[in-house]
Amino acid sequence: MSVADLLAGLGAVDVAIVGGGIAGASLAAALAPHARVVVLEGESMPGLHATGRSAAFWSETYGGPAIQPLTTASGGALRDGDFLAPLGSLHIGRADDAGAAEALLAAFDGTAVDLAAVDPAAHVPGLRAGWTVGVMEPSCAYIDVARLHAHYLAAARRARATIVADAAIRGAERQGGGWAIDTAAGRIVAEVIVNAAGAWADQVAVAAGARPLGLKPYRRTMVQLRTDPPAPTTMPLVVDLAGRFYFKPESGGRLWLSPHDEVPTSPCDAQPEEIDIALAVDRFEGAVDWQVTAVERSWAGLRTFAPDRLPVYGYAERGFFWCAGQGGFGIQTAPAAAQMAASLLLGRVPDVPGVDPDRYSPARFDDKDRASD
Template sequence: MTDHPVLNPGNGGRYDVAIAGGGIAGASLAAALAPHARVVVLESESTPGLHATGRSAAFWSETYGGPAIQPLTTASGAALRDGGFLESLGSLHIGRASDSVAAAAFLDEFRDSPVALEPVDPHAHVTGLRDDWTIGIWEPSCAYIDVAGLHAHYLAQARRAGTAIVTDAGVQSAARQDGQWSIETPAGRFIAPVLVNAAGAWADVVAIRCGVRPIGIRPYRRTMVQLRTDPAPPAGLPHVADIAGGFYFKPESGGRLWLSPHDEIPTDPCDAAPEEIDVAIAIDRLQGAVDWRIEGVEHRWAGLRSFAPDRRPVYGFAEPGFFWCAGQGGFGIQTAPAAATLAAALILGRSPDLPGVDPACYAPGRFVDSIR
């Protein structure tokens, strides 16, 4: 691979690495690879980041995704903070008395990790919290994350280093011959020895179009609503999550509240849209937690989150020249710096400098038996 890539504006061409997907996974990987290789990003939509990336709930939490994801999240923290993409928020995990076992298990999961967790009185953090919510666990490191800024940063960094970003260029088919992938798209034919599958909810679809065995990446719909409440979210309100997984909410600018029922509805890859029943469920669960009055639903949307069968992301070569960068669930943005570092190192044949991160945990080889 070359050390000094030259920008190719698209319309076909030869590259060292072709990345299918321009969301946060593809953009961050392109930025990491571009100083060392000729890279093209093939985005199926007219704008990168239209689906999962553009519809994120926009918070960074070291416990989100569980212990298997935490090392990637923690390893990403410094880059995100130094880049100015994080803003202090804090997270409060709340529960009722019936959730005491789940709360104890949650604390135990992260007991030997670097994540700071502290049992607290939840009412001291959330004004208007109903009396039966008696369990509170404070996660001070949780932060807002500037998703749009981070995604734009990676795209700009990749472009400056010579990456071609081609839109309306979804992979229609691909075949490998003599160590090269020939990739057909509406924007032309692209040739590269390495094809990266960073297609999010469409990852298995792309694999099949390339003649590669799918892993079993499944997309799920998640609903978000923006609410106007009375009273408005109190000053200093943190991100608040039901420890039983029934909802989460967080304050937004303008005195608004973002709320999700924490749903995961199996779906085909699509341009996701919210269902009225899921919006109603979210509001009902919120009203069971706080005594605020809902004055209006100002906005509602849904996004797709895609998981491998074991709910860990997949980074690595499964077949010659075909690299998986998929299955990031809802934590692809908060892990992007470390995940891109890991994936780029594997593609370039180098050792990733990520203390605490075990690449084998995310390797596609763990699915070899199940996909035969």
């Protein structure tokens, strides 16, 4: 059976989710037991862009206090599914970063996040002189991103969701109370479109005649290094308080490093630039006295933000639901975000502990906000 025949055979569905990355996959898994769902993935397989190129850690401080409730609320499901492994995170700085350390501690004071001021040299062997400021975040963990994404796709399929690859959206028109959606794989009719298209989310909105929100993609570079001495497996994720780099140990003495870049770009298959790789290595060597013996590989991914850098979940207009703008924290917040979004789509009151869905609603954007961005 051809893909076009498959789509035609589905008839009308309740929800068409555009995008099969972690946002679309987790939502499909949460929604499919209660509705007829199709996931329309534009690439040859789901998760090729932001999801498949993640730095793979779960950190309650990552994204700031506005994201922390979603991250914390996701922790239980990630731990119960054995998707997390101990790591810890150490935020480091020089003397003039002391204010940033104090601001970090203050921002999460009174929350569930455990932070403590420490001597960073006690946790990073070979740390160069001058790096005297440290804040430890012991709850930070590795995420098995590939297994988590596969878990959601499998759960969606078990609940009879249909996942269709090579199905980029060409256009969508309102038909009765729903949508007639034209894709590269064929035509599908759905009551609701969920826009989980990541960097392409505004393009999907335009294709459907909906108003874009001003979401912008940015390139983030990652490098895998070998060093002398090898990266200790017991070392935590190390994050520069000034936002110039982060690095973490990987198996076999390898190390993953990023210059913490955010380079504006168009939606694309992001590739690393030599200048960003060199910048990452230079910043790393300015923090530790290890010798970089090999740059084994490098890659880049896209991080997409709304104008206020918060994710967008909810209806902006009739039949068009946003599930986009997750920036770099879409994976670590996926369980709670999917639960919240599924409840909204099913007309239920979301019940995610500590999470206010109105905070992430597209209703927070008015025409003036979009025009001025």
